[in-house]
Amino acid sequence: MARPRKFDTEAAIDAAMNTFWTKGYTATSTDDLAESTGMLRGSLYNAFGGKRQLFELALHRYRAGGAAGANPLHGDRPPLERVRQLLLTGIDQAATDRRGCLAVNTITELALREPELTHLARQSFVPLETALTTAVEQGRLHGEIRADRAPQVLARQVMAGFHGLLLQAKAGFEPESLHATVDAIIDDLRA
């Protein structure tokens, strides 16, 4: 019926997502995207429409993969330990690759200029928040996590601490400091 596409759409979105993640939205050029996806700029416009549309796809993809980032939260170990593992994994990654979280980066960069993209990025928090709330509820049943504060509140409080920690990791805070803060956050969750 027609000439087939030479590239894999999913792989291209993945590659674009990583480029945006590494360089930020503004600093990423369509040439950068062409290089990382392996497509020519013309094809890129034909297939996706342009930089902004591709970024929207990347944000959706990031949200879908949110389960991956929140992976430590799903398992059979005690809920509190799963939350701790989430925090430790997060700061370790942030300290290593310095990219942090794509949603955080996007909101920070574009909150003023691009309300729609900001809203899209915010959606990426939903899976994390849901998983955290669930973990807190489970820990509550175990008698492991405090029951004097609503799970949703605790989840958002942990999420705030988590994102603050990612920033500190990105800024180069010493691992000992980051770990001490993780311990403090976990302790404050205890029943």
Place this chain on the structure above:
Amino acid sequence: MARPRKFDTEAAIDAAMNTFWTKGYTATSTDDLAESTGMLRGSLYNAFGGKRQLFELALHRYRAGGAAGANPLHGDRPPLERVRQLLLTGIDQAATDRRGCLAVNTITELALREPELTHLARQSFVPLETALTTAVEQGRLHGEIRADRAPQVLARQVMAGFHGLLLQAKAGFEPESLHATVDAIIDDLRA
């Protein structure tokens, strides 16, 4: 001896700082800076050297004004209430103007590309961290704040929560949610 400058250096740095704060480093052009400072691009290069040098000056200025942002922390009210006021003031501003904190924005945007600017931005946390530590120590003496955790650890934990809250405010989280998190953070400081 020579032709006098038509502009006020301090005012120009202030104006540049606000432009960087609003638009971000990458998205700010030398034209933007010329407009906000009221100078022509040529004068700007002559006086400061260029965009990057001006940004460094802006970061230094921001750090110096750090006492301003941490203003609520200095006063004669109970330390715990001063910390609460800091958080409330912060999220209120972030929810209103959506600019957040220049240091946070800078680190988030440039941690990979510009280690030196990142380090400079990180310096802006020092006044805040110091003031927080002092407030915690004072609250400890009052018997108002818990003494089972080092003041420095508590200060960095609060700072992480604070920066996470600023992000949530920027992202458009509901005020009720933000306030509930503030209450939780403050409660967790209590003796």
Place this chain on the structure above:
DNA sequence: GGTGTTTTTGACAGGGCAGCCAAGAACTGG
């Protein structure tokens, strides 16, 4: 009033970037 110094002014060159498009290539169904 002349001289030397620094700033201002306006313009120029060089490079990168976004978006578009026409011609060619690849494939399928008839």
Place this chain on the structure above:
DNA sequence: CCAGTTCTTGGCTGCCCTGTCAAAAACACC
């Protein structure tokens, strides 16, 4: 093998942005 459809390729246009420079302007000192 032909026709129709879609993708690829490479280039073109117009815009913005950075950094620099030469000439003119403003001032202080002598």
